[in-house]
Amino acid sequence: MRWFIYFIFAYICLGLQIGLSPYVRYQGAAPNFTLLAVIFIALNAPRDAAWLGAFGIGLIQDLLSAQPPGLYGLAYGLTAVFVYGAGQVVYREHPLTHFSLTLVGGLLTMFILLLHGWIHPPGPSSVEGGVKLPAIRMSPMLLFTSAIYTAVLAPIAIGILQRMKGIFAFRPPRRKVKM
Amino acid sequence: MPHLRFQHVFAGLLLMSVVTAFVLPVKYSNRTHPEIQALFAPVSVPVRAIARRIHDAVAPDSSSDHRADDDIRRENQLLRSELSRVGEQLHTLEGQVAAKKELGTLGEYTTKFSVIGGDPGLRESLQIRGSSLEGLKEHMPVLYTDGSGIVGEVQRAGVAGAQIRLITDAGFGSRDAAGYTLRAGFKRYVTENGQVKAVTLKTPQVLVQGVGKNQMVIRLLPMDAVTAAGLRVGDVAVLDEANWPPILKGIYLGTITSIEKSKATPQFAEIFVEPQKALIRLREVLVMTKSE
Numbered sequence: 001m002r003w004f005i006y007f008i009f010a011y012i013c014l015g016l017q018i019g020l021s022p023y024v025r026y027q028g029a030a031p032n033f034t035l036l037a038v039i040f041i042a043l044n045a046p047r048d049a050a051w052l053g054a055f056g057i058g059l060i061q062d063l064l065s066a067q068p069p070g071l072y073g074l075a076y077g078l079t080a081v082f083v084y085g086a087g088q089v090v091y092r093e094h095p096l097t098h099f100s101l102t103l104v105g106g107l108l109t110m111f112i113l114l115l116h117g118w119i120h121p122p123g124p125s126s127v128e129g130g131v132k133l134p135a136i137r138m139s140p141m142l143l144f145t146s147a148i149y150t151a152v153l154a155p156i157a158i159g160i161l162q163r164m165k166g167i168f169a170f171r172p173p174r175r176k177v178k179m
Numbered sequence: 180m181p182h183l184r185f186q187h188v189f190a191g192l193l194l195m196s197v198v199t200a201f202v203l204p205v206k207y208s209n210r211t212h213p214e215i216q217a218l219f220a221p222v223s224v225p226v227r228a229i230a231r232r233i234h235d236a237v238a239p240d241s242s243s244d245h246r247a248d249d250d251i252r253r254e255n256q257l258l259r260s261e262l263s264r265v266g267e268q269l270h271t272l273e274g275q276v277a278a279k280k281e282l283g284t285l286g287e288y289t290t291k292f293s294v295i296g297g298d299p300g301l302r303e304s305l306q307i308r309g310s311s312l313e314g315l316k317e318h319m320p321v322l323y324t325d326g327s328g329i330v331g332e333v334q335r336a337g338v339a340g341a342q343i344r345l346i347t348d349a350g351f352g353s354r355d356a357a358g359y360t361l362r363a364g365f366k367r368y369v370t371e372n373g374q375v376k377a378v379t380l381k382t383p384q385v386l387v388q389g390v391g392k393n394q395m396v397i398r399l400l401p402m403d404a405v406t407a408a409g410l411r412v413g414d415v416a417v418l419d420e421a422n423w424p425p426i427l428k429g430i431y432l433g434t435i436t437s438i439e440k441s442k443a444t445p446q447f448a449e450i451f452v453e454p455q456k457a458l459i460r461l462r463e464v465l466v467m468t469k470s471e
Binding site for chain 2: 012020023024029047048064067077121128129
């Protein structure tokens with residue numbers, strides 16, 4: 001994989017994510033463009049590059065988010081492990097593959113964010129004036145909507161990216177062996 | 180000798196992520212958090228500008244004000260007369276000086292920053308084109324550009340960017356480790372002798388918590404107090420918090436959009452409050468970089 005192209009790609013995806021997400025929210029849920037980039041990388045790159053590339057995108061997203069560092073890195077790293085494994089047995093160009101793998105990636109990310117919110121809620125439970133206030137957590141419905149929203153966009157976005165995968169040089173060119 | 184393979188390195192990276200995300204307290208993990216928001220401005224700013232134009236043309240933000248048309252017409256009439264009076268005064272103000280004067284004393288303590296983008300996750304935060312080199316520090320209050328209300332506070336600031344946590348972000352206002360909270364009182368705008376006046380409602384100071392989706396909730400006001408104060412939809416929540424600079428006391432937080440009995444504790448009300456604008460889509464903000 002050409003790492004220089006990867007960095008430009010990650011940079012553009014994260015720039016799109018922070019620039020676009022406030023304007024394309026549905027019921028507060030924004031699509032996760034970076035997850036689409038992770039699925040694309042994990043689906044096409046060799047194993048080591050796929051895992052590391054996905055983890056790297058997650059780590060940069062962590063640096064831009066209000067969440068503690070490591071959360072998206074972990075989620076995308078695990079997603080890449082799954083997608084790379086599944087990528088060996090599925091038809092990589094099929095829109096249904098893109099939809100289902102993105103949905104699984106979205107649900108995995110949702111699960112990790114929910115688990116984190118359950119352990120460290122953004123608004124912890126407190127006692128105010130003798131009354132116990134419940135903790136404020138991220139809404140599971142919001143995360144689920146975001147996962148579905150992203151998965152719906154996947155066939156289009158990954159479909160376009162699949163046509164451009166040549167510039168990433170995911171697989172090194174085969175050498176001709178002289179007999 | 181065991182061979183260190185890529186799987187082991189990768190497992191180590193994931194383990195480190197688990198530690199920083201789940202084990203390490205947020206105040207420590209945030210310290211190791213480099214701020215790189217400004218680096219993404221060349222992509223996010225033009226994308227945001229295009230998205231804003233399309234959004235404003237296709238699906239502009241709707242108002243949270245659901246009053247009857249007659250009430251609005253009556254208020255419009257009063258505001259028109261008020262506007263002509265204020266308009267006379269406004270003629271004396273010019274350009275930047277006018278804007279500064281309009282902002283009042285707050286202008287002396289604040290610096291304007293442009294917004295680069297929103298949160299890449301599902302939290303409610305803004306990335307701004309500012310840095311610690313410009314004096315930005317944690318917990319600095321952030322206001323609308325006209326100084327008319329609170330937007331949030333600086334969550335993190337570094338050399339290459341800063342992040343604002345919005346008042347509507349889930350959990351904002353809940354008591355944090357440092358004891359910071361967000362408390363409010365209530366005001367109602369009434370018209371007397373053709374002039375619009377703000378009247379403070381007699382309610383106890385209440386805790387306001389962000390719940391996401393551009394909303395905040397108040398859960399600690401007894402239903403009796405709601406009835407006694409005559410609190411209703413359209414009244415506004417204003418800042419009444421000792422931890423925030425005194426100059427901001429009484430500044431706008433949001434407008435009440437619903438008042439219901441709490442399902443968990445029926446003796447208390449559950450009041451939803453919404454800011455006048457979608458905070459996640461603000462283009463510029465004022466940060467209170469100087470203290471009084």
